[in-house]
Amino acid sequence: MTNRKYSEEQEKIARFAKAMGHPARIAILQFLASQESCFFGDIHEELPIAKATVSQHLKELKEAGLIQGEIETPKVKYCINRENWETAKKMFADFLGQNICKKESCCK
Amino acid sequence: MTNRKYSEEQEKIARFAKAMGHPARIAILQFLASQESCFFGDIHEELPIAKATVSQHLKELKEAGLIQGEIETPKVKYCINRENWETAKKMFADFLGQNICKKESCCK
DNA sequence: TATATTATTCGTACTTTTGCGAACAACAAA
DNA sequence: TTTGTTGTTCGCAAAAGTACGAATAATATA
Numbered sequence: 398m399t400n401r402k403y404s405e406e407q408e409k410i411a412r413f414a415k416a417m418g419h420p421a422r423i424a425i426l427q428f429l430a431s432q433e434s435c436f437f438g439d440i441h442e443e444l445p446i447a448k449a450t451v452s453q454h455l456k457e458l459k460e461a462g463l464i465q466g467e468i469e470t471p472k473v474k475y476c477i478n479r480e481n482w483e484t485a486k487k488m489f490a491d492f493l494g495q496n497i498c499k500k501e502s503c504c505k
Numbered sequence: 506m507t508n509r510k511y512s513e514e515q516e517k518i519a520r521f522a523k524a525m526g527h528p529a530r531i532a533i534l535q536f537l538a539s540q541e542s543c544f545f546g547d548i549h550e551e552l553p554i555a556k557a558t559v560s561q562h563l564k565e566l567k568e569a570g571l572i573q574g575e576i577e578t579p580k581v582k583y584c585i586n587r588e589n590w591e592t593a594k595k596m597f598a599d600f601l602g603q604n605i606c607k608k609e610s611c612c613k
Numbered sequence: 614t615a616t617a618t619t620a621t622t623c624g625t626a627c628t629t630t631t632g633c634g635a636a637c638a639a640c641a642a643a
Numbered sequence: 644t645t646t647g648t649t650g651t652t653c654g655c656a657a658a659a660g661t662a663c664g665a666a667t668a669a670t671a672t673a
Contacts, residue, residue, distance in 0.1 A: 400553055403528035407535070414525030420519040423600075427515070430605050437650060445508055450632050452636085452651055470640060471649050477605050486601035488576035492531075493594035497538050497585050497619095527661085545620055558662050560621055565660095578670055581621045 411493055413485045416461030421446060421454050429464060429477050437473045518600055521593045524569030529554060529562050537572060537585050545581045 406443050410431055429435050441451045458464045462481040466473055526530060529552055529573050537543050549559045563598055564573045570589040
């Protein structure tokens with residue numbers, strides 16, 4: 398057991414992954430990525446959970462940097478944070494795209 | 506609020522993402538992907554956590570399908586589950602690669 | 614048989630997540 | 644000013660996640 402902590406890179410990808418680690422949040426991201434209008438109410442309509450819970454999930458996605466929101470009184474409009482979305486895309490592609498050890502000694 | 510639950514696809518990608526949602530598990534996956542020998546002890550040496558905790562994280566990764574393990578008495582050898590790894594790679598690429606709405610009405 | 618090695622499981626403590634309804638805040642409209 | 648609309652925050656409860664040391668299991672070795 399080393400005393401070396403995790404790298405920034407590891408923390409960062411885990412942060413993105415964690416934010417995507419709930420079907421409601423995947424559904425939200427999918428919806429936002431496909432819609433022109435992204436009001437809270439529209440999102441809530443799409444999901445099988447109470448508005449308080451939707452609000453919570455949106456907050457987490459915002460804190461993870463995957464989405465952003467702005468007030469358009471009396472509504473709130475959400476959308477994908479494109480910059481961080483691209484970052485996440487690259488990080489997951491690199492991470493999952495790395496060469497997997499294919500040596501025989503590594504399981505069968 | 507609809508009463509429609511989440512799709513299989515949404516559940517599945519969330520499941521993978523959740524498994525990747527902790528830096529220790531990212532570290533484990535990275536290590537396994539890069540190593541020829543993947544014994545429990547080697548993994549434990551790389552991480553700043555107790556062996557009981559390592560074992561727990563390995564269990565979660567195994568249950569999510571991202572890794573597999575086999576006993577090689579008296580050790581246990583772990584490795585990436587290549588098939589599911591490829592599935593995950595494809596799912597994340599599709600998910601993050603989808604076209605993001607670029608219309609002006611969708612935030613600024 | 615006793616001992617050593619390796620990793621999992623158990624028991625426990627604490628924190629975080631998920632979810633809900635109710636209360637609240639912000640603002641426009643009557 | 645009162646009322647209505649829209650979302651967030653609060654307070655709570657239940658469940659899941661994280662972490663550890665100790666106990667255990669499985670098997671090889673002395």
